[in-house]
Amino acid sequence: EIVLTQSPATLSLSSGERATLSCRASQSVSGIYLAWYQQKPGQAPRLLIYDASSRATGVPDRFSGSGSGTDFTLTISRLEPEDFAVYYCQQYGGSPQLTFGGGTKVEIK
Amino acid sequence: QPQLQESGPGLVKPSETLSLTCTVSGDSINQSPYYWGWIRQPPGKGLEWIGTVFYSGTTYYNPSLKSRLTISVDTSKNQFSLKLNSVTAADTAVYYCARHSGYPPYCGDDCYFYWYFDLWGRGTLVTASS
Numbered sequence: 390e391i392v393l394t395q396s397p398a399t400l401s402l403s404s405g406e407r408a409t410l411s412c413r414a415s416q417s418v419s420g421i422y423l424a425w426y427q428q429k430p431g432q433a434p435r436l437l438i439y440d441a442s443s444r445a446t447g448v449p450d451r452f453s454g455s456g457s458g459t460d461f462t463l464t465i466s467r468l469e470p471e472d473f474a475v476y477y478c479q480q481y482g483g484s485p486q487l488t489f490g491g492g493t494k495v496e497i498k
Numbered sequence: 499q500p501q502l503q504e505s506g507p508g509l510v511k512p513s514e515t516l517s518l519t520c521t522v523s524g525d526s527i528n529q530s531p532y533y534w535g536w537i538r539q540p541p542g543k544g545l546e547w548i549g550t551v552f553y554s555g556t557t558y559y560n561p562s563l564k565s566r567l568t569i570s571v572d573t574s575k576n577q578f579s580l581k582l583n584s585v586t587a588a589d590t591a592v593y594y595c596a597r598h599s600g601y602p603p604y605c606g607d608d609c610y611f612y613w614y615f616d617l618w619g620r621g622t623l624v625t626a627s628s
Contacts, residue, residue: 422600424614426545433594433618434545445616477545481600483610486560487547 391416391480393490401498408465410493412478417458419482425454425463426477428492434477438463465495473497500525502595502619510589510626516582520595520619521575528553528573533598533613536569536580538591539621546591550598550613551578558609585626592621 392415402408412423421441426434436445438454441461451466465472478490506518520534527534535550535558549559551569559567568581582589596619601612 422612422614426615433621434615435618436614436616439599439614439616479545479614481612481614483604483612485608485610486562487611487613489545489547491544 390486391418391482391484391488393478393480393488395476395478395490395493397493398491399494399496401496402468403498404468404470406468408463408468408472408495410463410465410476410495412456412461412463412490414459414461414480417482418461418480419484421457422480422482423454423456423461424479424481425452426479427472427474428477429474437476468495500597500617502597502617504593504595504619504622506622506624508623508625510585510624511628512586512626513584516580516585516589516593516624516626518580518593518595518622518624519577520579521577522597523576525597527571527576527578533558534571534578535596535598537594537596537615537618539594540588540591541623548580548582548593550611558603558611587626589626590624592623594621595619 394413396411423441425438428434442454475492475494510516536548549569551571571578596615597617598613599616604610
């Protein structure tokens with residue numbers, strides 16, 4: 390099983406600031422098969438990024454993803470009020486088990 | 499835009515079987531290249547992939563749940579279903595159905611999966627309690 394560790398657990402920032410979220414895999418993720426999701430309280434997760442850096446339909450361009458192998462990053466260039474949420478990474482790099490990270494909560498400072 | 503909707507009992511007794519159905523609207527399961535499946539989230543915790551089904555009926559399960567799990571598809575109703583038997587309190591969670599995108603699995607001695615989840619139902623809370 391590939392274990393994904395997200396850091397930090399909580400990120401306290403203000404609107405307009407830049408957010409950088411990390412996702413580290415316990416072993417190399419085949420290719421660039423990593424996705425990012427946003428989840429707000431009481432809602433289902435929403436796909437933001439797939440294939441490490443491709444934005445899903447309708448996702449604003451302030452969201453960007455990068456990385457490969459074991460280290461991946463989600464960047465929100467300028468936080469908007471609606472961006473405060475929990476973010477999860479998920480690997481799908483050809484493993485017998487699809488796994489998610491534990492999440493990073495982006496909260497208002 | 500297709501939509502997914504979970505349905506089923508919100509309360510299951512320990513040792514009994516949890517049963518949920520996901521109804522897909524706006525897309526036809528048997529004419530779609532997508533895979534379909536289930537993810538769960540215990541209260542206040544992270545996400546866990548449960549398993550996946552293709553319209554042909556082929557299924558793929560999380561190894562940690564495989565012994566208790568059955569996922570099936572009913573293309574005539576445009577639905578797929580989850581059954582998890584011998585539930586315990588640890589199975590209490592919000593259960594989501596989701597459309598899978600990505601690439602077909604590769605199966606040799608084991609299967610390897612290449613899916614992310616691009617469309618989700620709203621989720622349904624199932625509590626395992628007497």
